[in-house]
Amino acid sequence: GCLDCTPPVATYNVVTDCDNYSFMVEVHITGLGSDQTLDITADSLSNVLATATDTGVYSVGPFTANIPVVITLSNDENSLCNVSSDPLVNPLCPQVIQCGGAPVDESYCYVPNDNHAWSWQSSAGEPLILIFSAGAIESNTWDDLIIYDGPDALSPILYQNPTGTTQLAGLQVIAPSGQIYMTVTSDGSVSCATNTSWTWVWQVGCLDCTQPVATYNVVTDCDNYNFMVEVHITDLGSDQTLDITADSLGNVLATATDTGMYVVGPFTANIPVVITLSNDENSLCNVSSAPLVNPLCPQVIQCGGAPVDGSYCYVNNDNHTWHWQSSGNEALIIIFSAGAIESATFDQLTIYDGPDDQSPVLYQNPTGTTTQLAGLQVIAPSGHMFMKVTSESSVSCETNSGWTWAWQVGCLDCTAPAATFTVVTDCANMQYNVDVNLTSLGSDDVIDITNDNGALPVAASAPGTYTVGPFAAGTTTVITLVNDMNTLCNVNSQPLINPLCPTVVECGGALLQETYCYSNSDSHAWHWQASGSSPLAMQFTAGTIESNTWDQLRIYDGPDNLSPLLYENPAGTTDLTDLLLIASSGHIYMELTSDGVVSCADASQTEWAWNIGCLDCTNPGATFSIVEDCIHHSFTVAVNVDSLGSGSFVRIANTLTTDTLTNIPTGITMVGPFPMDSTVMVTVLNETNDLCRVFSPDFTSDSQACVDTVCAATAYEYCYTNSDTAWFAYQGMPGVPLTISFLWGNLGANDFVQIYNGFAPLAANLVWQGNLNGNMAGWAVNTTQGYSDMLLRIVSNDTYSCATGQAALPLHWVVECGAVGVGETATGTFSMYPNPTTGELTIKLPASLSGTVDMRVSDLTGRTVHHEAFTAGGAVNVFDLHGLQSGNYVVTLYTNGTVMTQGLQIIH
Structure with missing residues (x-):
């Protein structure tokens, strides 16, 4: 509406009445505006609270404490001049804590985007204490819990949660002022609402008592697998009789009536316990210890007995330890048979030579990739072994079930055998054996040599070389030297496999032709070997590979990837076509690896094709010219x-x-012909081996170089041959038609001439085609449709031509600028089709021509054989010439002093 009024002006002041749990609002009106009678209302009440007829202070209320209210000054004449306050509310009224009474129990489960506050005040001014017994809060990066010593958030801070999720159980905060103000704010994710175990539980009470003071000492009894706690009380506080309890036991363990040491327990080893000194007069003066536990008691490993099997699946945020001790102080050994752990950047497995993590480190998983633990052996000479795992909050065995650890721990009361392992390949039978060179039997008189690939075991009673196998080529084998007295002295080889057996390339035979379409996450290898002593040559004929940043192709001059490198694809996608590699060793080894995207399999790259053969030839020699x-x-x-x-x-x-x-001797051989404007490369190859070859450069010929530039009359002559297609291209003056006039020349019955606008023989550009019954003398044609370029083609069949004498006269013509006619100026041109025609002729005139058109059709003697008049105007006109005999004619159009002429051929 129209703002034809003046709004009032006011400020607002909240007056709190916490005794009655309410508040009033003082409305300070400094201007009534255009309405001299203002109604003061509140959104929480429906009635008018006051009516202002003058400036001044108007007190309205009461309103319920802690509930916001909006005050409105209403202009009765125009509501657009009403004025409303912001939401108004009292400062938080404190909850009064009665000193001498029981503490107040409270709880809260904070939610996303929370904003909540609490206020407590002691009844007699004593200090207040707040003790949490449960709950958690996310890092203060996102969620904040702040506790103040006073009535509001301007008071001194007593506590603020740190970074990282915080467990609040055991947190005690004392406010000497007698007032505590507590706030929580949170972001939109991760809260008690999504983690119900995070619910806060606390007590608030007056600190009208004095807490006891004590220290604690753990006394371990590993023989009985338990521990005691020594409680050293140095001050009883305000209660002269303290009950000493433990969270793991329900009864009172001891009662202290004086300072001194009290021993409580026993408690089961390795299980933490919390000791509490209870003040019977006020539980807020209870004092609890931190969780107490004995140093880790070792598991005793009986030497001479069987090894102890263990397994563990570590979880997110893990912190776990193990301790083993040999029964006779012999060295201990641990051997992992399975499991994995993430990089030490995130998760740590550490094994120590001693009873705790202060002992020397024997092993720690490395940074970088995930570590496979199978096969890991660690020896602790001290006879004690301490192992610890810690992990962060993501990626663990809990999320990768295949990572579960399995191990054996035992006394190293034996000596392991010693051996080396050599793979002996038998590619003729597509198999291999393993030679085990046993240099020491260790502490066992007979070593059983076993394997995991199906071959029979071999017993060794003395050092020497033992052959195990055979195993199928391409399969993996682990050889184990078994100590029957103690499996912890077994020795395992690394996984063994034969080198890749080669494909034999027969020298003197045909080239080996192969293809491969590599896939995502591919890993593939090839090996070829010449049957004789000749080098091997490899020639790619097709295929592409992605940049070596992601996909790698390496080709070596030898039997494996330790041989000299012949080729490696570079950065950027590479076309392998025509890549030629020669391996003087007679071996070619090729390997491919690719990442998880972009490959031939997903059509991002093209399939490889190559030829491989023995280079048992020498290259021919040749030069090339166009x-x-x-x-x-x-x-x-x-x-x-x-x-x-x-x-x-x-x-x-x-x-x-x-x-x-084929069968080309030395000397010059003409290869072709090839079309103008095409590109060709010529290869001269050995008699039988395609890999011995020489290449020409790429050759091409530009048809534009064959165009004659003419304007003045220029004569040409050509004697065509059988099966001929002769091209003659002419370029005239821009904007001026070119005319071709035949002075003499003969054509065979099935031979003809074509005239085109421009240089391309396109059907749409064909101006005229025919042979005028074999006599071209006197025939003239010009370019049309604004073209100043012309293509003449002479086309013949395979019999009868000028060259063979049947067409007596060669074709002779003149090309010059200008249209057909003598002393005539053409103001336009016309199109005429089809030409040749069987009798029906269509003529289309330019739209610029008008009036009557006189059409005359003349034979080659000049005699008019058809005469007809029609009206111009751009329309298409159709004429019936079926009455004329087959032959060559001239069509002439006369209009408004303009003469236009074209040749016509009729064929019945």
């Missing part, structure tokens, strides 16, 4: 073979056709 043939719109490549290499002849191939010329 020979252009403008008339036939083509070019050929002159190949001058100056050396046959190791063959008795050579073969010549090219990239444009599938034709391969």
Whole structure:
């Protein structure tokens, strides 16, 4: 609406009455605005609280404490000039804690986006104490719990939760002022609402008592697998009779009536306990110890007995320890048979040579990748072994069930055998054996040599070399030297496998042709070997690979990836086509690895294809040159073979056709023809081996170089051959048509001439086609539709031509600028089709022409054989010429002083 009023002006003051749990609002009006009678209302009440007729202070209320209210000054004449306060509320009224009475029990489960406050005040001004017995809060990066010594958030801070999730149980806060103000704020995620075990539980009471003072000492009795606690009381506090209790036991363990040491227990070893000194007069003066527990009692390993089996699946936020001790002080050994742990950057497994984590470190998992623990052996010479795991909040055995640890611990009261292991490959039978060179039997008289790949065990009673196997090529084998007296002295080999057996390439035989389409997360290897002593050559004919940042192709001159490197794909996607590699060793080893995306399998790269053969030949020698043939719109490549290499002849191939010329001797051979503007590469190959070859450069011929520039009359002559297609291209003056006039020349019955606008033989650009009954003399045609470029093509069949004498006269013509006609100026042109025609002719005139058009069709003697008049105007006109005999004619159009002419051929 219209703002045809003036709003009032006021300020507001809250007056708290905590005794009556209410508050009033003082409304200070300094301007009534345009309404001299203002109603003062509140959103929580429906009636008018006061009516202001003058400036001044108006007190309205009471309102219930802690519930916000909005005060409105109403302009009765125009509600658009009403004025409302912000929400108003009293400062938080404290809950009064009665000193001398029982503490107040409270709880709270904070929620996302929480904002809550509490206030307590002692009844007699004594200090207040707040003790949490349960609950947790997320890191103060996101959620904040702040406790103040006073009535509001401007008071001194007594406590604020730190970074990291905090367990609140046991937290005690004392406010000497007698007032505690507590606030919580939280973000939109992770709260007690999503973690119900985080519910806070606390007591608040007057600290009208004095707490006892004590220290605690743990006394371990590992023989009985328990411990005692010595409670050293140095001050009883305000209660002269203190009950000493433990959270793990329900009864009173001792009653202290004086300072001194009180021994309580026993408690089960390795289970923490909390000791409490109870003040019977006021539980808020109870004092509890931190959780107490004995140093870890070791598990005794009986030497001479069986090893002890253990397993563990560590969890997120884990902290776990183990302690073993040999019964006779012999060294201990632990051998893992399974399990994994994340990088030490996040999770740590540490094994010590001694009873605790202050002892020397024997093993710690490394940083970097996840560590597989199977096969890990650790020896503790001291006879004590302490092992500890700690982990962070994500990625553990709890989330990877295959990571469960399994181990054996035992006394090292034996000596392990010693041996080396050698793989002996039998590629002829696609298998391998393992030679075990046993240099010491250790403490066992007979060592059983076993394996996990199905071969029979072998017994060894003396040092020496023992053969185990055979095993299938490409399978993995672990050899174990078994000590029958103590399995902890068994010795395992690393996983063994034969080198990749090669594919034999027969020298003197056909090339080996192979393909491969690599996939995501691929890992593949190939090995080829020449059957003789010749080098091997590898030639890629197709395929691409992604950048070596992600996918790697490596090719080596030898039987494995320890051989000299011949090739490695670079950064950036690589086209492997024409890559030629020669391995002088007679072996080629190729390996591929790829990441999880972009490969041939997902069509991001193309399939590889290659040839491999023995390089049991020498390259031929050749030079190359291009020979252009403008008339036939083509070019050929002159190949001058100056050396046959190791063959008795050579073969010549090219990239444009599938034709391969064979039995080529030394000398010049013409290869082609190839179309103008195409690109070709010529290859001269050994008589039998495609890998011995030489390549030409890429050759091409630009058809534009064959265009003649003409304007003044220029004569040309050509004697065409059988199966001929001769091209003649002309470029005139821009904007001026070109005319071709035939002075003489003969054509065979099935041979013809084509005239095109422009240089391309497109059907849409064809101006005229025909042979005028074999006599081209006197025939003239010009370009149309604004073209100043012309293409003439002479096309013949495979019989009867000028070259063979049947067409007596060669074709002779003149090309010049200007349209057909003498002393005539053409103001336009017309289109006429089809030409040749069987009798029906269509003529379309330019839209610029108007009036009557006189059309005359003349034969080659100049005699008019058809005459007809029609009206111009851009329309399409159709004429019936079926009455004319087959032959060549001239169509002439006369209109408004303009003469236009085109040739016409009729064929019935």
